[in-house]
Amino acid sequence: MAEEKREFQAEVAKLLDIVVHSLYSNKEIFLRELVSNASDACDKLRYESQTQTHLAEGGGEFCIRIQIDKDAGTLTIADNGIGMNHDDLISNLGTIAKSGTAEFMSRLSGDAKKDTSLIGQFGVGFYSAFMVADTVTVFTRKAGETQGWRWESDGKGSFTIAEDDSAERGARMVLNLRDDAKEFLEAHRLRAIIKRYSDHIAIPVMLAEKDKDEETVNSASALWTRSKADITAEQYTEFYHHVAHAFDEPWLTVHYKAEGAIEYTGLLYVPGSKPFDLFQPERKNHLKLYVKRIFITDEAADLLPPYLRFLRGVVDSQDLPLNVSREMLQHNPVLAKIKTGLVKRVLSELKKKAEADAEAYAAFWENFGAVLKEGIYEDFERKTDIVALSRFQTTQAEGWTSLDEVVARMKDGQEAIYYATGDSVANLKKSPQLEGFIAKGVEVLLLTDPIDEFWVPSLGEWNGKKLISVTDGSADLSAVKADEQTEAAKPEAADNASLDTLIAALKLNLGDKVRDVRASDRLTNSAVCLVTDAGQMSLHLEKLLKAHKQ
Numbered sequence: 001m002a003e004e005k006r007e008f009q010a011e012v013a014k015l016l017d018i019v020v021h022s023l024y025s026n027k028e029i030f031l032r033e034l035v036s037n038a039s040d041a042c043d044k045l046r047y048e049s050q051t052q053t054h055l056a057e058g059g060g061e062f063c064i065r066i067q068i069d070k071d072a073g074t075l076t077i078a079d080n081g082i083g084m085n086h087d088d089l090i091s092n093l094g095t096i097a098k099s100g101t102a103e104f105m106s107r108l109s110g111d112a113k114k115d116t117s118l119i120g121q122f123g124v125g126f127y128s129a130f131m132v133a134d135t136v137t138v139f140t141r142k143a144g145e146t147q148g149w150r151w152e153s154d155g156k157g158s159f160t161i162a163e164d165d166s167a168e169r170g171a172r173m174v175l176n177l178r179d180d181a182k183e184f185l186e187a188h189r190l191r192a193i194i195k196r197y198s199d200h201i202a203i204p205v206m207l208a209e210k211d212k213d214e215e216t217v218n219s220a221s222a223l224w225t226r227s228k229a230d231i232t233a234e235q236y237t238e239f240y241h242h243v244a245h246a247f248d249e250p251w252l253t254v255h256y257k258a259e260g261a262i263e264y265t266g267l268l269y270v271p272g273s274k275p276f277d278l279f280q281p282e283r284k285n286h287l288k289l290y291v292k293r294i295f296i297t298d299e300a301a302d303l304l305p306p307y308l309r310f311l312r313g314v315v316d317s318q319d320l321p322l323n324v325s326r327e328m329l330q331h332n333p334v335l336a337k338i339k340t341g342l343v344k345r346v347l348s349e350l351k352k353k354a355e356a357d358a359e360a361y362a363a364f365w366e367n368f369g370a371v372l373k374e375g376i377y378e379d380f381e382r383k384t385d386i387v388a389l390s391r392f393q394t395t396q397a398e399g400w401t402s403l404d405e406v407v408a409r410m411k412d413g414q415e416a417i418y419y420a421t422g423d424s425v426a427n428l429k430k431s432p433q434l435e436g437f438i439a440k441g442v443e444v445l446l447l448t449d450p451i452d453e454f455w456v457p458s459l460g461e462w463n464g465k466k467l468i469s470v471t472d473g474s475a476d477l478s479a480v481k482a483d484e485q486t487e488a489a490k491p492e493a494a495d496n497a498s499l500d501t502l503i504a505a506l507k508l509n510l511g512d513k514v515r516d517v518r519a520s521d522r523l524t525n526s527a528v529c530l531v532t533d534a535g536q537m538s539l540h541l542e543k544l545l546k547a548h549k550q
């Protein structure tokens with residue numbers, strides 16, 4: 001077959017342009033990306049060969065080889081992993097399969113450091129090779145297939161693919177380095193980068209200069225299997241960067257070994273900032289599942305409940321068989337027990353943090369509170385724990401407050417916890433429905449996450465106090481004594497006869513549009529407000545559903 005020329009998908013072309021022209025400040029990460037791809041490729045083959053033993057035959061031990069050729073000006077990164085065939089090359093190195101590209105483009109800030117970190121998050125790592133290379137050539141043969149391929153591109157809009165009989169199993173990426181990237185031909189520089197970013201890669205990374213001896217650069221021991229005392233804070237952070245494709249500092253690191261009925265090791269991180277795709281529906285969880293240090297999958301949906309999907313990290317089980325298939329992982333009792341253990345552990349660590357440092361906890365809450373709250377109605381057994389971990393903005397509290405604190409501040413005669421839902425705290429504070437509550441000094445929760453419409457009714461009450469919406473017709477403040485000065489400022493009540501006439505006129509005019517018109521003492525400045533019947537859908541939920549055409 002002759003050489004075939006293809007255009008990059010438009011998004012890739014645009015991305016490459018940014019990679020080459022804007023992301024120059026932190027070029028060295030290309031090596032981390034390529035080494036991590038090589039390691040993923042070995043993990044994939046190791047996994048596939050559990051059930052199809054012939055796939056990995058004859059390739060020797062898994063390893064990643066980095067070769068420097070100063071005369072040719074090339075740097076080569078080679079692995080003996082799963083490799084790619086013709087169609088894989090086109091779909092993996094010619095398009096961006098993930099849906100977030102448009103969002104990626106819109107998020108670029110012009111600050112090279114931040115933008116580079118976005119590249120990691122969006123999983124477009126391979127293209128970072130073009131930060132240092134003017135041509136990238138990939139020689140590859142897929143495990144189990146006989147035909148090898150050569151893919152080549154200068155990153156300027158198109159690439160070529162041709163058959164290549166020299167390609168060995170796995171992938172070999174040859175980078176023809178740009179003049180301003182020749183530093184990456186220096187062994188000491190490469191050694192330092194690998195140590196920094198890829199030390200914990202579980203397979204050996206070997207470095208060799210042409211005609212010189214090869215050396216193993218990383219320590220190739222899975223970080224989570226070491227004891228806590230032997231791991232530095234930097235190593236924990238680097239590992240987080242690796243597993244999470246992130247560049248921020250983790251907000252929380254939880255590393256423990258569960259022993260007893262079920263044995264596993266968990267190394268879990270709560271990110272320090274909000275990943276861009278937290279609310280995308282296809283998002284499940286991002287924990288990598290290992291069995292006895294062998295990577296199994298990062299798609300074990302049953303490993304974590306969706307409301308903890310912000311967690312990153314690894315879980316390594318002693319109790320699952322090594323040849324566990326993805327199908328076996330569904331409704332698996334071992335996995336179910338691990339999940340229970342993980343949830344318990346994470347929630348208790350969050351509780352500790354919340355008690356130890358309210359300010360730091362608020363930062364976590366602002367990033368992930370809206371996700372965690374999903375658990376209040378999804379996880380019946382844990383809902384009380386999650387409510388206790390939840391923080392709220394209210395008409396009275398400065399910053400974030402807990403529901404227990406709100407209950408402790410309830411007024412004499414106040415029968416329920418009141419809440420208002422809407423799209424922003426600022427708008428809610430202006431709402432006429434709150435006037436009566438503010439006048440009487442009754443604290444109202446200001447709920448602005450869509451999820452609030454679901455967990456609040458499902459919870460129903462807290463500490464024996466009902467949760468009632470301020471738009472609910474049954475919200476009754478008559479037993480609450482108003483503060484003295486607001487009472488004095490209140491306009492004189494209209495006499496009953498003229499009020500009846502007004503109500504009759506309003507009913508006549510509005511007809512079917514309203515169910516009822518009533519006099520109320522919940523307003524102070526506004527003339528009217530809308531309320532719903534007790535137990536009816538809240539006005540904000542109605543608006544949300546309309547916006548989604550439901």
Ligand code: ADP
Pocket residue numbers: 033037038040041079081082083084092093122123124125126127170171
């Ligand atoms: P990601 O690693 O997040 O999927 P990349 O841009 O780094 O994104 O890689 C794109 C895809 O190209 C990978 O998902 C993989 O399918 C393929 N790929 C990259 N490097 C290799 C390799 N060394 N061996 C096999 N496949 C690879």
Ligand code: MG
Pocket residue numbers: 033036037123124125126
């Ligand atoms: Mg990658």
